[in-house]
Amino acid sequence: MIFYFSGTGNSQWVAEELARRLKDKAVLIPKAKKEYKLGNDEKIGFVFPIYAWSAPKIVFDFINRVRFENVNNPFVFFVCTCHTQTGTIDRIMKKALAKKGLPCQAGFSLRMPNNYLLAPFVKTDSEKKKIQLLAQAQVHLDLIAEKIQKKKNVFQLRRGLGASLLSGIGRPLFEKFMTVKGFYVTDACNRCGLCAKVCPVGNIRVTEKPVWGDHCELCQACLNYCPQQAVQYGHYTKNKKRYVFSEKLLEDS
Numbered sequence: 001m002i003f004y005f006s007g008t009g010n011s012q013w014v015a016e017e018l019a020r021r022l023k024d025k026a027v028l029i030p031k032a033k034k035e036y037k038l039g040n041d042e043k044i045g046f047v048f049p050i051y052a053w054s055a056p057k058i059v060f061d062f063i064n065r066v067r068f069e070n071v072n073n074p075f076v077f078f079v080c081t082c083h084t085q086t087g088t089i090d091r092i093m094k095k096a097l098a099k100k101g102l103p104c105q106a107g108f109s110l111r112m113p114n115n116y117l118l119a120p121f122v123k124t125d126s127e128k129k130k131i132q133l134l135a136q137a138q139v140h141l142d143l144i145a146e147k148i149q150k151k152k153n154v155f156q157l158r159r160g161l162g163a164s165l166l167s168g169i170g171r172p173l174f175e176k177f178m179t180v181k182g183f184y185v186t187d188a189c190n191r192c193g194l195c196a197k198v199c200p201v202g203n204i205r206v207t208e209k210p211v212w213g214d215h216c217e218l219c220q221a222c223l224n225y226c227p228q229q230a231v232q233y234g235h236y237t238k239n240k241k242r243y244v245f246s247e248k249l250l251e252d253s
């Protein structure tokens with residue numbers, strides 16, 4: 001069983017591709033049940049994007065609340081998608097799973113196109129780069145699936161420089177300062193409602209204009225998928241090209 005979360009589609013694609021290779025099932029975390037009955041020696045996987053050198057909050061909430069029945073020698077792994085670096089996600093996931101009495105036997109990161117725009121000088125990748133990243137990801141997915149199939153105890157992550165500092169200090173600062181309050185819409189909004197439709201946690205209501213609720217994951221699907229580019233965040237997102245995962249890119253890769 002593979003549980004996944006995705007804002008703009010990268011991690012969804014990875015979860016589905018992995019499930020196909022492992023002949024397993026991919027379950028979207030916001031739609032997951034409260035309880036799962038496991039088979040003997042079952043694989044339990046978590047696929048998610050890296051948010052500020054850690055995992056999205058919803059992944060930890062899910063690990064905390066889900067109940068597994070018949071836990072008998074499971075193989076537990078995670079695959080995170082990132083743009084450049086993961087921080088100490090291996091330690092973080094081990095700790096979160098240990099609290100639940102689960103092991104964490106393997107972890108991998110996959111470089112994918114960037115969807116993060118909420119900082120100065122940060123932008124989405126060029127079309128050429130996106131195609132290149134997806135082509136590489138296809139190859140890496142084969143290798144990752146093989147290792148998971150063989151239940152290899154291995155961690156292959158792009159932790160990056162200053163990983164402990166970024167996960168330990170950068171993440172709490174990010175949580176404190178980057179909140180849903182930064183989102184707004186410009187006059188370009190035509191109330192098409194796509195922002196609400198793509199929000200994976202159903203946190204947007206469109207009345208006269210989109211209104212964000214209080215359980216935002218900051219996944220940026222609303223910002224990236226708005227066809228009018230009407231969704232903005234602070235000063236950072238104006239005139240920046242958006243990112244949407246596209247099957248077209250895969251065909252080209």
Ligand SMILES: Cc1cc2nc3c(=O)[nH]c(=O)nc-3n(C[C@H](O)[C@H](O)[C@H](O)COP(=O)(O)O)c2cc1C
Nearest residue numbers: 006007008009010011049052053082083084085115
């Ligand atoms: C809030 C947020 C924070 C992010 N932080 C990081 C980060 O710390 N390191 C990194 O390499 N990528 C970071 N990214 C980029 C995403 O992890 C990456 O683009 C991912 O593949 C997006 O997956 P998705 O399409 O499934 O949402 C961040 C993206 C978002 C939205």
